[in-house]
Amino acid sequence: MAEPYLTRLAQIVAEIGPLPSGGATLESKHFFSGAALYVNGKIFASLSPAGFAVKLPEDTRISLIEDGKGTEFRFFAKGPVKREYIALSDSVIADDGLIRELIALSAGYVLDIPDQKKAAGR
Numbered sequence: 852m853a854e855p856y857l858t859r860l861a862q863i864v865a866e867i868g869p870l871p872s873g874g875a876t877l878e879s880k881h882f883f884s885g886a887a888l889y890v891n892g893k894i895f896a897s898l899s900p901a902g903f904a905v906k907l908p909e910d911t912r913i914s915l916i917e918d919g920k921g922t923e924f925r926f927f928a929k930g931p932v933k934r935e936y937i938a939l940s941d942s943v944i945a946d947d948g949l950i951r952e953l954i955a956l957s958a959g960y961v962l963d964i965p966d967q968k969k970a971a972g973r
Contacts, residue, residue: 857886867951895961902938905957912937
């Protein structure tokens, strides 16, 4: 069931080309009933029956929601809101330039978040 999502996510990544993230490695993998996108081993996006969601800074998420380009993201209809994620609208996903910009922003955002496991071990 997850295979179409993995294929589509790989297609989206191939279409947007390399990101300006200075040697960061993008990888897509199966993730529950869909697929997830990782940058240097950190998850930052998913494509599943719940939609295409990316992890973004709060101000960007708010702006996208206000502009009608996304909604709060939940993996399940009655599940909790995934605080740092936004489900992107179909129009955003179809806009190669905007989706590339948001994926690059999301990857950079995730790379800037300190690794909690490393910080806890200090």
